[in-house]
Amino acid sequence: MADAAVKQEEALVVEGLTRRFGALVAVDGVSLRVAPGERRAVLGANGAGKTTLFNMIAGDLPPSEGHISLFGRDITRLSPQKRVLEGVRRTYQKSLVFGGLSVRDNLYVAIRGATGPRLAIWRRVETQPDRDGTGPLAERVGLADRLDAPASELSHGEQRQLELGMALAHTPRLLLLDEPAAGLSTRERESLMAMLADLPRDLTLILIEHDLDIALKAVDFVTVMHNGRLLAEGTPDEIAANQDIQDIYMGKHGQ
């Protein structure tokens, strides 16, 4: 798909993005370019500023400085809910699902959020024409047999899947996944990686991941952050060969 595009426009351009919390500079002048359909990993130790970067791209936090543009449109000042209409979707490091609603209702809220009308009050959800969209969506994230379960009763892994399902509602263009594999068993990780591999190729994906192995397997390109700054960028092979970066991940990859 990407090669068919005549005019190659960046999916996401981040320029000089900075976020301060008092004296702390959580993200410090970060610039990124992500091509359409690219799979990008953002790596970095705890407190490197990865989640804060996501928060600014998704609009949950206003940046102190810098600009963000999506497919050529400046979205720096756009509210988070307007960015959803532009195709930005995200998941959270700690699963945020609607515990009091069923899996189906969770997914339906996501579908309605992306398409509207969101304030419809005359017809029950059961008779809404777009209600059928919840089935295939649940299927994509392996929750087809859990549609009627309250989200609060899902296992941790299933909540992760539900989060992903909500983020996939109605053709996102830029998907931000904040440590989707955190806390998953080895088997759950594998099925998550398979789900990610199955995503449409024209979907641009940015992934925060602590597990270097997973991250390097799943993506085309890697950005490494350290203390709020960009430390390195490169292909997974280049990053795997970079001794400085291996040192940051000493716990897992130190010699």
Place this chain on the structure above:
Amino acid sequence: MTLRRLLTVVVALVLLVYPFVVNSFWLVQIGGRTLGFGTIVLSLVFLTAYTGMLSLAQMTVAGVAGYATAYFTAPTGGVGLELAWPVALILALGLATLAGLLIGLVAVRTRGIYTLMITLAVAMAFYYLTLQNYAVFNGFTGFNNVEPPVIAGLDLGAPLPFYYLSAVLAVLCYAGVRHVVRTPFGLALQGLRDEPQRLQALGYNVPLLRVLAFGLAGFVAGIGGILNLWLNASISPGSVALNPVIDVLMAGVLGGIGHPAGAYVGAFVFTIVDNFAIDFIARERFNTLIGLVFLAIVLFSPDGLTGLVRRAWARWAGTGRRRDDAPDDSTNIGK
């Protein structure tokens, strides 16, 4: 499902037959009051159960509708402007909805105990306004001799028609709430109750939803407020003072703020205690009694009497039954 249908039939039968088994005191002072007051409590339970927001201003919003109805149907001493009753009622409900929206705007950035405090402040401001303003609220006296309309020869102020009017409106409000929470708007409200940040990241305008929820609650409270006005045939600052304002929360907690049925259960118990406590306890002790009941409920059954019944039912029905009360879980309140 069948249990729910059975329960619906039983409640409908009780509501229908009730007038034929009780005297007129029980018909109006207990039955009518439970239904009117319960509808005001319902507006609070709607907010707590489905949006996770608390409010102490629901009696105030009901008072706005009550005052408006009195002002437009029963002018006294040069205060008021007589209008045809349908116009008066539409205006009254419109003003109650508007009041709800405005309170929502004031409360929208607050959570939990802070929402309670700010809505209490609004309620007390309105109380002093009614007390000191003569041009619109007729000050300390308020409005007296406010009668419901007579429609095609049917006097809605007579005990039996008034009871049925209250029952029909209460059932409509209850069914309306149950309907709304199953619409896309209602699911979004429950989403903001559970995880507002998540809801925003799905494309919803969270503050707008909060304000609209308060507006809808205002509309429901307005209906209860009009019934309350007609029941008392009068409205004065005492109707929107601290005590009645707190009573709504008391009745809500008593019945259970996790489920709309709790509103009417709470209103019923509250009305009974309110009417009969004086028979065996001094008037000044009444607040102590209610306070103790309140405390017992909060300590032993945080989801109120309905929660107690539901849990007893779940135990009785055995362990095979899955816990299906999750959507009404009251543990999210005030988050």
